[in-house]
Amino acid sequence: MSVGSRKRSVRYTGIDLALLAVTAVVSGVIFTANWTFYYVIEAFAGPIGARLLTYGLWFIGAPLAASLVRKPGSALLGEFLGALVETLIAPQGGITNAIYGFAQGLASEVGYAVFLYRSWSLLPTALAGFLAGIPAVALDAILFEVVGTPFEMTLWVVAAGLSGLIYAVIANLAVKNLRR
């Protein structure tokens, strides 16, 4: 990439890949721990409360990686690698974790693509976190039979999206502190 060029490089250097590995470990561990929290919270707070409090933690790999690496594709890779690590360290959810990770990462990537990969601030990060809620609820419907009325489904998407938004903002702020 030439100096002063507006176009960002999409080539991943060794540093970028090592940073992706760091986010994969952090998010993989969070994803694994979140299963227990989800089931406990769902029993007390119901489906909307559980989605609002825990789903965002399953989407945190994308904003964490994108805020750190700041390259096109980093959100997808961050979420997908985190999900692969989760699959390989704990069999909970099995290989479907990788399918969820890929779909959620792709949705989060759209959040940054909308801004043409020119901004990695809070706004695209929040959008990326929110968008990950859509494939998560859709895959839940197919795999876990979590199907409700259109109104209920909309509520779940909004709750999962808001949760994604909150945790994405937290991830972005954590990375911002790091870059100072």
Place this chain on the structure above:
Amino acid sequence: MARAGFKPSSLFIYSLTMASLAFIGRSVEFLLIPAVVNGVLGFGLGSRKIGLKLLVALMIINVWGALINAVYFSNVGTTLLDLGFIKINSGVVKAFLMVSLRFFLVVGSTLIMLSLSNARDLIKSLESDLRIPSSVAFSLAYAFRLFPLMARDFKEISIAREERGLKTFTLNPKHLKTLLTPLLSVGYERALWAGISSEVRGLSSRRKVRSNRNLSVGDLLIFAALSAQVLTAFLTELTLRLF
């Protein structure tokens, strides 16, 4: 990789196909045989490598989750049980069975993959046989190298938090940032130098590893088992629909 006489990538394909079967399956009959086969084999093999206690805990959490989900989302149909404060309808039983069978199918097949291969060999095999991008393979391999180091970092951060009167581990959004920042900070520094080191040693010009090894008898057995289960699932469904 050659230890068990088959490629870990064959096991990965097996596990991925089984997960796809769980997504496709819309009836108990369709899922029953693959779920029982993979559940029994996976939990049998997995208990030796991962530990029986952990697997039992995993099973309890998932069965509990399936039950809660079924009561919340599928409590329709004829009433089977009236507990006073809640009625259990036929929909709950069907949804519970479906989700539990999917769990045994997906987790069982993943346990088979994890028990018969290790993470490093699997990543190598995915790169050489299935040609996943080398960037993904490098990041995954480095992630597994990082695990013990980050576990040590986490312990040190936990001690520091404890001494300050904070909780050692929390998923509370307010406290999550205070845990993530130091963990990422140490990881960031380490990744920076590891990245520079790998570039200096020629990561960008590294030749892609490609395997030309033919399928072994072990691989063929895995694919035969896979095909047999897929066929059985579809034939069972078809037979029940016709008769």
